[in-house]
Each structure stands twice: as structure tokens, then as C-alpha cells.
Amino acid sequence: MDAHEKLEKSRKRITESIAQNIHLYGLPPSAGRQFGMMFFENRPLTLDDMSAELGMSKTSMSTSIRTLSEAKLVERVWERGVRKDLYEAKDDWYQIFIDMFTVKWRRAVSLHTAAIRKSLNELKDLKRDEGISTELLAEVDSDIEKLEYIREYYNWLDRLIDAFEDQKIFDIVPRNDDMSE
Numbered sequence: 001m002d003a004h005e006k007l008e009k010s011r012k013r014i015t016e017s018i019a020q021n022i023h024l025y026g027l028p029p030s031a032g033r034q035f036g037m038m039f040f041e042n043r044p045l046t047l048d049d050m051s052a053e054l055g056m057s058k059t060s061m062s063t064s065i066r067t068l069s070e071a072k073l074v075e076r077v078w079e080r081g082v083r084k085d086l087y088e089a090k091d092d093w094y095q096i097f098i099d100m101f102t103v104k105w106r107r108a109v110s111l112h113t114a115a116i117r118k119s120l121n122e123l124k125d126l127k128r129d130e131g132i133s134t135e136l137l138a139e140v141d142s143d144i145e146k147l148e149y150i151r152e153y154y155n156w157l158d159r160l161i162d163a164f165e166d167q168k169i170f171d172i173v174p175r176n177d178d179m180s181e
Helices: 003-025 029-040 047-054 058-070 093-127 134-165
Strands: 074-077 086-089
Touching (some): 003 029, 029 047, 029 058, 047 058, 058 074, 058 086, 093 134
Antiparallel strands (some): 074 086
16 A cells, blocks of 8 residues: 555545544534544645545435535635635634534523523413412422523523633643643
């Protein structure tokens, strides 16, 4: 095996690893392969370039690039004299993780806290109902206690998301831990 073949084998191994793990970002393996291939390119690529490299249809590449772009894993770039859209993989994996983590979890926190707020209001109204039985009142109190607990959890999670967005997380878990391999 010559040096070029070894290089390609190494890249293919990493690209397949990305494809197998990209589901953690909610993306299909084909998007992982596309991102992996783009990561090793030292130039922006057109959909035609990607299609030729991966042997996939241009339509498939277009769908995948849109998904990767929405996930903030790739970005469209401009190059003088080139009429076709060009894309390149973002190379700051820390920021990629932060973007994905914060977008997904911020949405989840928002949905959950809205549901909790609405349910707590309904339960508190129910407690004021004079015709409520003692047994049902005990269940309502128990549910309120549980909802207060998960509201505390989502407040904590919101602060954790802030720590990622503000990059204060790196004060706790540094990017480089000075531990050599």
C-alpha cells in the first residue's frame, strides 16, 4: 500500500466514524459521510464536486447539504469567479457541539417550561376548587411538588446552556487538558 492509499484509508476510517456517530446530532449517516469528506478537503466544494466524490446524486447532496447547513456543520462560501454555490465544513468542533447542544436543548427547555407553567397554573386553580376531595387534593399537591422539582431541573439546565453559550464551560472543562497521549 503506497502513501496515498494509506492517507485515503485513514480519512475513510474517520469519515465512517463520523457517519456512524452523526445520529447524535439528529442527522443521517449520509450527511455524516458528506461532512467527513468535506472536513478533509482544503477547499470549498460544489454539489457537483461532492456528488462525484461520494458517488451520490446531486439531489441527495443538496438535501444533505441543507441539513448540514441548518445544523451549522457547513457554511456556504463565496469565491470570486465561481457561479455555483460553494460549501465548506466548519472546523471548530467545539463550537459545532455548542451550537447543536444549545439549539436543541434551548428548544426543549422552552417547551418543557411552558408546559410546566401551564400545568402548575391549572393545578393551583384546581386547589382553589372547594368541591375537591381530600384524596384528589393530595394528588394535586403531589403533582405540584413534582412539577416544582422538574422546574428546578430545567432552570439548572438553562444555566448549563448559558455556560455553553458563554463558553464558561471551558473554565470547568478546558479544551486542552495538557494530558499527552
